[in-house]
Amino acid sequence: MTDKNKKRILAEKQVLTTGEAAELCRVSQQTIIRCFDSGRLTGFRVPGSRFRRIPRSELIRFMRVNEIPVDLLDDDQVRVLVVDDDPSIVRIIEEMLGHEERFKVRTASTGYDAGMMTREFRPNIILLDYMLPDVNGNIVCERIKSDPDLADTRIIIISGVVRQEEIDGLLKAGADAFIPKPFQVEELIQKIDELILA
Numbered sequence: 001m002t003d004k005n006k007k008r009i010l011a012e013k014q015v016l017t018t019g020e021a022a023e024l025c026r027v028s029q030q031t032i033i034r035c036f037d038s039g040r041l042t043g044f045r046v047p048g049s050r051f052r053r054i055p056r057s058e059l060i061r062f063m064r065v066n067e068i069p070v071d072l073l074d075d076d077q078v079r080v081l082v083v084d085d086d087p088s089i090v091r092i093i094e095e096m097l098g099h100e101e102r103f104k105v106r107t108a109s110t111g112y113d114a115g116m117m118t119r120e121f122r123p124n125i126i127l128l129d130y131m132l133p134d135v136n137g138n139i140v141c142e143r144i145k146s147d148p149d150l151a152d153t154r155i156i157i158i159s160g161v162v163r164q165e166e167i168d169g170l171l172k173a174g175a176d177a178f179i180p181k182p183f184q185v186e187e188l189i190q191k192i193d194e195l196i197l198a
Helices: 003-012 018-025 029-038 056-065 087-098 111-121 137-145 164-173 185-197
Strands: 015-017 052-055 078-083 103-108 125-129 154-159 177-180
Touching: 003 018, 015 018, 015 056, 018 029, 018 052, 018 056, 029 052, 052 056, 078 087, 078 111, 078 185, 087 103, 087 185, 103 111, 111 125, 111 137, 125 137, 125 185, 137 154, 137 164, 154 185, 164 177, 177 185
Parallel strands: 078 103, 078 125, 125 154, 154 177
Antiparallel strands: 015 052
């Protein structure tokens, strides 16, 4: 079982052990135990034992209060981060994906903002313009793919000014797919679906 599938199974449980809660919060089990014992994280003890159990709803509350991403526990939507400095492209993609409830969309217009938003939002998919005001797509791809916490994030490059050697460089840097501008709405959604299911 992959780590991603294991976390998905954990996320569906209604009552979690301290070890499972620690895994979802990305902290040590001892940290969760300390929070439980101090009352910052509530739950119950298994009768006749020292084992602690934490209800899913309480874990979500605790994660939100402590600004821990609740992406795995919160919903089943596909989180899409659109990174482009062209407001018209951003608006088109937002409207296009907004028609489907299964997508949750956030946007960024620079590489710096993309990095901050990726940490906070934990997107499943990043739709990335190749040429941003502060950095090019290769750098963004390399930074995301080199981070173990973000390595599962899929990246689709969307650009109208890229030569084949540049496309090859982007794929080598960690991009999962390339779509040229102008693009068809159906083509983009199909590519998102392919990468999510891969």
